[in-house]
Amino acid sequence: MEQQTTQPSSPPPIQVVESVVIRFCGDSGDGMQLTGTEFTRASALALNDLATLPDFPAEIRAPAGTLFGVSGYQINFGSQDIYTPGDQPDVLVAMNPAAFKVNLPDLVPGGILIVNTGAFTAKNLELAGYPHNPLDEESLGQRYRLVKIDISKLTALALEDSGLGTKDAGRCKNFWALGLMFWMYQRETERELRSIQEKFAKKPELADANIRAFKAGYSYGENTEMFGQTFHVRPAKIAPGLYRNVTGNSATALGVVCAGQLANLPVFFGGYPITPASDILHELSNYLNYNVTTFQAEDEIAGVGSAIGASYSGSLGVTATSGPGISLKQEAIGLAVMLELPLVIINVQRGGPSTGLPTKTEQADLLQALYGRHGECPVPVLAAMTPSDCFHTVIEAARIATKYMTPVFMLSDGYLANGSEPWRVPEMSSLPKFPAAFRTDPDGYMVYGRDPETLARAWVRPGTPGLEHRIGGIEKHQQTGNISYDADNHHQMVKTRAAKVAGIAREAGELITCGPPEGDLLVVGWGSTYGAITQAVHTMQKEGRKVSSVHLRWLNPLNPRLGPYLKGFKRILVPEMNNGQLVRILRSEFLVDAEGLNKIQGKPFKVSELCHAIAERAPKVQN
Amino acid sequence: MEQQTTQPSSPPPIQVVESVVIRFCGDSGDGMQLTGTEFTRASALALNDLATLPDFPAEIRAPAGTLFGVSGYQINFGSQDIYTPGDQPDVLVAMNPAAFKVNLPDLVPGGILIVNTGAFTAKNLELAGYPHNPLDEESLGQRYRLVKIDISKLTALALEDSGLGTKDAGRCKNFWALGLMFWMYQRETERELRSIQEKFAKKPELADANIRAFKAGYSYGENTEMFGQTFHVRPAKIAPGLYRNVTGNSATALGVVCAGQLANLPVFFGGYPITPASDILHELSNYLNYNVTTFQAEDEIAGVGSAIGASYSGSLGVTATSGPGISLKQEAIGLAVMLELPLVIINVQRGGPSTGLPTKTEQADLLQALYGRHGECPVPVLAAMTPSDCFHTVIEAARIATKYMTPVFMLSDGYLANGSEPWRVPEMSSLPKFPAAFRTDPDGYMVYGRDPETLARAWVRPGTPGLEHRIGGIEKHQQTGNISYDADNHHQMVKTRAAKVAGIAREAGELITCGPPEGDLLVVGWGSTYGAITQAVHTMQKEGRKVSSVHLRWLNPLNPRLGPYLKGFKRILVPEMNNGQLVRILRSEFLVDAEGLNKIQGKPFKVSELCHAIAERAPKVQN
Amino acid sequence: MSTTDNSTPLVKPALSRKDFVSNQEPRWCPGCGDYSILAQVQKVMPDFGIPREKIVFVSGIGCSSRFPYYMNTYGFHTIHGRAPTIATGIKVSRPDLTVWMATGDGDSLAIGGNHLIHILRRNVGIKIILFNNRIYGLTKGQYSPTSELGKKTKSTPGGSLDHPFSTLSVVIGAEGTFVARSIDTELQHLQAMLKRAGDHKGTALLEVYQNCPVFNDDAFVYITEKTNKADRVLYLEHGKPLVFGKDKNKGIRIGKNFTPEVVEVGEGPGQVPLSEIAVHDETVENPSYAFMLSRMEWPEFPVPIGVLRNVIRPAYEELVAAQKERMVATRGQGNVDKLLRSGETWVIEPEN
Amino acid sequence: MSTTDNSTPLVKPALSRKDFVSNQEPRWCPGCGDYSILAQVQKVMPDFGIPREKIVFVSGIGCSSRFPYYMNTYGFHTIHGRAPTIATGIKVSRPDLTVWMATGDGDSLAIGGNHLIHILRRNVGIKIILFNNRIYGLTKGQYSPTSELGKKTKSTPGGSLDHPFSTLSVVIGAEGTFVARSIDTELQHLQAMLKRAGDHKGTALLEVYQNCPVFNDDAFVYITEKTNKADRVLYLEHGKPLVFGKDKNKGIRIGKNFTPEVVEVGEGPGQVPLSEIAVHDETVENPSYAFMLSRMEWPEFPVPIGVLRNVIRPAYEELVAAQKERMVATRGQGNVDKLLRSGETWVIEPEN
């Protein structure tokens, strides 16, 4: 918590802080995800900038009280630009011993630690593997600003005459905690009360109970004056406009809908559920009235196959999955490369290899996107940088796919998928249209004739008279598209397919950079590390270090401006949530001694980790 | 035909030549493959060194007389080391107009052109797209040593009273041509006659007819004294021992059988037919009495899945396929990586992408072998250099798989698979054994405990009391193997899996080089380009160019001696039958400006193409 | 441009067989049964009255899957086993197209088995011609999931050990709504079955016994040979009793526990009156009857040829279209600007 | 070491339920039907008298596929849908092992459908427990291939459009030799079925209706609820007539064209005498009868529970072993040196 008191001499009742990181944690059944999202909304409405990180177990409902059943939700909100959900919580709300045990190590020293003592029962302590109650340790209060509250009991008291059973009443304690946090950060409560009403509209007795709990928590803060103070985070300076929160998966789904409209194409989404990509399917299934068809196939191969069939027939074919699904889809993607049909392939990367860490984030499928198919089988690859950027990235993927008649990979990851941020909602009219052009003229039609600039072949919808033709996965004659086993023809077709994808470099636009175009160190990133890298580079620049960063939205082809740009720096550092993938490409492509910084923990980089690595490589410069 | 007449002044009846390239070509139904293999055998028995290249259409039996139904078989035999099937035939035997049309461009200027005029009928000419009979062109006889023979008719005549129908008699003309070539190269006929007897044992009338045709062809040469001379290729200086011909697929199958014996393990082969890998399944299915089980699965995934199941239970699990099959198997291979179970994966590469050129050769699946799976999923990769080397390579793959508890890729290709060469058959007793060790001691057993040197975990056969344990594809605790979502544990496990594979570098042995360790140019090759590169480098060295070559048997990890070795050369050239794959790895790994030489034509490099590329880069040095 | 321009004739001239012949020369082996199937398909195509451009032939990989190249319609040669997935994408996104699928016993029942059973249960409007030659042709002769037990092939020199599928049992077990069988050499019958399949809404599966003279010659000679045919083939006709034999004197009676039995038909001793013989009904809702037919195999039974099952269930693409329409009807045609602004939003005013 | 050492007892102490409980705590949701299935499996395991180390539990991916972790035997949690392939590799290479497989309706009938039908036709000796909760549990609630039409789930907010499979129809269509069904809450019955499945040679498939309280609660309450159970469930017992109902006064008669019908049993008017009621026979060779049972679904019919089909066909691993033995018998145990030297060879003599 970077704090700055308004009147340093006498402690005021309201302390102004620049940004705060709060983590709510408890049992899977404790409703921590709900608590987190409600608090997020309130912070957004208070015009703070923010970023969030939900973290829940792979188990659907792990047994209550166990360590592996702990669920958490972290939010970083502030009056400056917020790039990440924060390295370490300033405030930890722990609802039971297991959550306490798992999360305490992350709390910043001196941070606020709010504990629900009511859950520290003998049984829960045992489940968490505590021989003694850790709250009894004296040092705890010395290391943190410890606030012990029997939230369970206080909630029960508040609901005494609500008519609710103990079990149901117990479930309201997350709203009690939420109420307390609303008081601490002086959040507007009216809207929250309405929201609870709406959420539990079908069970008014629960709505009522949760409201009571919420109010009780709020009053508790007010009446006990816990810290003798509350905190205020000023509104951030944010571009004017209409805002909402989006997660990466939501933004992706919305982007797919928009892409269809911008391309003037029906959307066909073929997929098979898999964590953390399933929500894209779920959301799109709600948008059928937007000229969208969703198809839950029998497996990933059928998912991509159906999308290819739809693309062939004149739809925007889209498929989304995670690593294991990509491994299965590669043969069919290769077919689409050979057929030169548009296709958008979304990979919401998760921890691997194999089943790996299905609910955790990682960036380890980059090389697979580039090289995972047999034969020479180039596919353009784009990566999203932030949750809301998923929207723009998937639209860009669709634009390239239809313009160049090629499958396109759009890489997202578990962190983007579930993380959320405020998003200034664009007007459709502000987004450039890219209406698909179908060939209808039989005159001089060559199935593999090409646009001289883009090298794209023409898209023909079956149903068009006079253009009947046959295509398939066997190598084809470079004009007629008929089967050809000719040696030179094959060589040229391989070269042409490569040239077509390489030519997409002209679409890459400006480099996304932070800092001057020369210095001691350049940090090169891609994907979801954008926020953490940017924040770290800012911080280090402020310390007077000659560090800049460049962020790659295009992984294949690379932005043609990148090569020259790299030359301006003495060292190059490539942080990735993998064991070193982009770094290999940069080394091979530009023969630069780029160095990897690799974190393979199923978790995003902390800003501090990056700052540390930068500090080691870029000295403070005295002017 | 590099020829050297023994007595330059007066032309002798027998001309001694150092090496000859002959190509037999005709319709798919003309029996060219049989003719080729018979001639190959006779040449081997004449103690020539040799290499062969069969080339047949993707269609099972394309309609007679069509261009796409042409089938060819090329053999290069000589009295010196023969590394390739030869760039251009010195002798072309064309059995019909379509074969004539497709193959003539390859014939060396001034080469011997033997044509079966009997097949140049109006219908066949039309099928081949000839408006006029090309044999009527005068220039033909000026450009080549043209020998027109109505083989069809002569064969018919020879079989006049054989009682065979015209159709069956017509089928014997390939033996007529074979007879002629036996005469031209003075091959021993006795064994051939026996071989025909054996081959047609069940149809004695056919055996008889073929023998007659064969003899008639031989006599024709003798009686007409076609060139006034015959040719002699002296025996090559070949290491003493017992020899046979093997194709790459045969050698692979034999290698798998031997590997099982050397490892003291039953072999389980799970596969699904695919060109050009199917013969490995076919051959192994004949070796069930060698403690081998073959399982033709419902698809490639089931093929590799069953092999993994067998490995888990204590067999040597093996699977073989080609590109499309690898694309499908990747998810399961990733599981095997996670489980750390031995598995041999054979990829007989063919032309891609997608269905591509199924019967042609290519080397375009290297990057897929390295990076084709989701997540950080390292697998060792080995490539065979020659048909017979497939034997040793697959044994090495099995040794590494069992020693390090890991899946191993063995890369072969269509050229190796179907090409053949004489092979000095090893004694089993001369091959080092590597008996598999199964853990049986429950004391202190940790499912993911590791050998400190190899980092291999212990292999436990189900059925072993006290060692019951559970494994799966989810990330696991680095000792117990239990499911673990722990961040640091995941990081360390990714690093450990990578370190284990990297550590296999210690097995790489000496570099395979040709030439001094420094010079103007180093040619780096892998896989089936070995022969062509070696021959080209030899040739260019003789011209006084400072060129050497190094051939990589290990693609992952790379041989640790490679990096230092590269430093000795001014330029590095990497010829590959793909669009540049190894070259990327070398550039990224060693930051050297290695340059690709890429041929993507479904055909091996010609020696001359390589010589040309070398000459451009390494000047002739005057001493 | 006048909208009442009369220069374009409104009625296109009827198509003929030749209109469906593409410019690619078939590359099958001489004598392959695929030629006959191709010819019959080209023959019946004009009867549907559907313009060429509205027809798509989709296939997997195999000899039989080369089929689309030879049809002068839209054609799509996909990858091994995946034709049903691609065909589903085509039909669901474009219900106006008539989609046929050509596939082999390996393509559809080995690698593609899963997609086959799922397209059947969904009842996507695809007309599937399954070329069953009981062998892998294109890869040069390995046994397939329909190869008989003990078959010696390249991959089973000692004889195959895998109990074969009965194609139509799998199809019926997977909820197939139109299930039929014919033979490459039975030209009239094959044409009739193709017509029936083409007319079906939902997935129509027509298994065609196809001879592969190169790798599995005479695989079906046991029923196609003239002298035996009448005794070994049961021609199914809706509403007619299940009788067969040269003199139509043998019939199928249903015995205990649903077990069919072959009986002699007649009024004499040891004979069974025609009234006890099962009467063929393609339309029985409950698939158990059709399943029973699918189990009949010579020598125990005659082999049924014809339409085993033909019931009506909404085609998948119709359900998809209707659901979309329902959503449009209840929610209105989607307005993306509204969608983007759905849920909780807030406005940051420009500072002035 | 003496070979007659008596210190090791020859007979191991019999195992108990607890011996099969692993040290891993189940991570299913409270109230999940998987707990009951696990408990019943652990309960019956000792009855087979097979030592723990000889047993392998294999699974795919899904809630149900976590099963192996909780069994104190060898266990293998594979990848989604592929358990049958890996189980096949285990059993064929090691027929001495007892291999069980745990799988979900998505794992086995969506992504894994092809492997399931192939393991069944081959009759590999695997005992498959198919946890059918008619939903994808682990991915948090999408419809599965067994979900009823119109089901509203996360991926089908407007109701699903895919006609479901009847699991056991697919299984019988794919040549299954042992086909049974039970329910998670029917503890005795489930135990009995597990025993039966465990005793079968070849592939045994036991479908267990399993409640997923989180995403598809009470999916089977229409047959499990006490008041209705007797009228809605048909308990199959070999040799007993197909009667059901509280008073056992309803029965199944086989009507025209193999169509079963529910009748009232009795001698009164409008009633059907017991003699006309079908008598259950698991062992009918022809699967048409079992198929007919697999089609019975409430409300038209009671839902059959028990063993639908149980016939004997050689297990695949036995055929494989026998073929190998035959080859060894005819050719002798292979000598690799000879093999390498087979075919045409020649000798290059050392020059001296």
Ligand SMILES: Cc1ncc(C[n+]2csc(CCOP(=O)(O)OP(=O)(O)O)c2C)c(N)n1
């Ligand atoms: C992924 C993949 N696996 C294997 C193959 C090789 N392959 C091509 S066709 C075929 C089977 C052909 O049999 P079938 O479907 O019965 O067709 P037929 O040739 O008999 O008409 C196989 C195994 C392939 N092309 N792709």
Ligand SMILES: Cc1ncc(C[n+]2csc(CCOP(=O)(O)OP(=O)(O)O)c2C)c(N)n1
């Ligand atoms: C290749 C792959 N695709 C998708 C998934 C995601 N996934 C895991 S389990 C599952 C379905 C689970 O349903 P079911 O088999 O019925 O098991 P249940 O959880 O209901 O017991 C899916 C789609 C995966 N792990 N791997």
Ligand code: SF4
């Ligand atoms: S191999 Fe058989 S199925 Fe294939 S084209 Fe030839 S005859 Fe026909």
Ligand code: SF4
């Ligand atoms: S989600 Fe359903 S099936 Fe999965 S563990 Fe929870 S209750 Fe059981």
Ligand SMILES: [Mg+2]
């Ligand atoms: Mg076939």
Ligand SMILES: [Mg+2]
């Ligand atoms: Mg389920």
